[in-house]
Amino acid sequence: MQTVTHIADVRARVLAWRRAGERIAFVPTMGNLHAGHISLIELARRHGGRFIASIFVNPMQFGPNEDFTHYPRTPARDAEMLAAAGCDLMFMPDVGEMYAQGATPPTRVEVPEISTMLCGAFRPGHFDGVATVVAKLFNIVQPDVAIFGEKDFQQLVVIRRMAADLCFPITIIGAPTVREPDGLAMSSRNQYLAEAERAVAPAIHAALAEAASALATGAADLAALEHAGAARLAAQGMQVDYFTVRRRLDLEPPVPADRELVVLAAARLGKARLIDNLQVDRSAT
Numbered sequence: 374m375q376t377v378t379h380i381a382d383v384r385a386r387v388l389a390w391r392r393a394g395e396r397i398a399f400v401p402t403m404g405n406l407h408a409g410h411i412s413l414i415e416l417a418r419r420h421g422g423r424f425i426a427s428i429f430v431n432p433m434q435f436g437p438n439e440d441f442t443h444y445p446r447t448p449a450r451d452a453e454m455l456a457a458a459g460c461d462l463m464f465m466p467d468v469g470e471m472y473a474q475g476a477t478p479p480t481r482v483e484v485p486e487i488s489t490m491l492c493g494a495f496r497p498g499h500f501d502g503v504a505t506v507v508a509k510l511f512n513i514v515q516p517d518v519a520i521f522g523e524k525d526f527q528q529l530v531v532i533r534r535m536a537a538d539l540c541f542p543i544t545i546i547g548a549p550t551v552r553e554p555d556g557l558a559m560s561s562r563n564q565y566l567a568e569a570e571r572a573v574a575p576a577i578h579a580a581l582a583e584a585a586s587a588l589a590t591g592a593a594d595l596a597a598l599e600h601a602g603a604a605r606l607a608a609q610g611m612q613v614d615y616f617t618v619r620r621r622l623d624l625e626p627p628v629p630a631d632r633e634l635v636v637l638a639a640a641r642l643g644k645a646r647l648i649d650n651l652q653v654d655r656s657a658t
């Protein structure tokens with residue numbers, strides 16, 4: 374595996390592979406890799422050709438009181454894991470390489486509506502930061518295929534829309550969420566949980582599973598499901614940002630004819646903000 378920190382070096386490598394007729398799969402990450410990331414990488418490898426991963430903790434997607442400074446950074450371990458997973462090129466730029474204009478606010482990519490609902494309402498500007506850095510990475514790497522975890526479902530919807538609207542010739546693939554044995558979705562931010570908090574954190578998955586199962590078997594009162602899910606999390610001491618049923622395509626509240634749904638939750642537990650979701654196909658009623 375080759376490690377590069379400069380955009381020009383990525384471009385040179387990609388050009389050589391393109392000239393040799395090779396396809397390129399890309400997994401953007403913020404590092405601190407865990408089994409969830411490895412599943413994205415395995416999916417990328419199944420698309421054949423060359424595989425590139427980026428590791429960049431993107432300041433633009435963190436709010437002023439968020440964890441940018443403390444976000445876990447483990448570059449040496451990440452490099453080992455990527456090499457073991459068969460990565461061809463690891464791109465690990467610094468902030469100056471990605472945002473060369475320094476303190477001047479960068480050109481932004483904004484995906485309206487989807488970016489300001491749900492997590493966007495609690496983390497203003499977050500999805501503009503994500504859409505902007507992913508658009509930059511797409512222009513640098515120019516992959517055929519890019520893989521994103523379904524755990525960050527809203528992020529996936531934002532990126533799909535951004536890629537479609539800006540005509541990126543890239544297939545966006547969602548990879549299923551990887552869970553701990555007790556159901557907790559894997560996330561770098563799980564490290565922020567104290568022992569007692571870690572013990573109650575799987576309640577998010579349990580509440581989502583209950584709502585998803587009710588929807589799949591015909592429950593029609595979405596407000597009641599949302600209320601019950603939020604109450605279950607609050608009873609565990611969580612501060613619930615939302616527990617909601619949406620349609621998968623655009624995360625708008627579903628109309629009765631919508632079948633492809635997703636139940637999403639976000640809750641704060643101690644120092645961690647946990648998000649999770651489950652997709653469900655509503656039965657025809």
Ligand code: PAF
Nearest residue numbers: 401402403431503506525
């Ligand atoms: O999901 C992440 O790790 C990040 O939001 C991403 C997509 C790498 C953009 O910084």
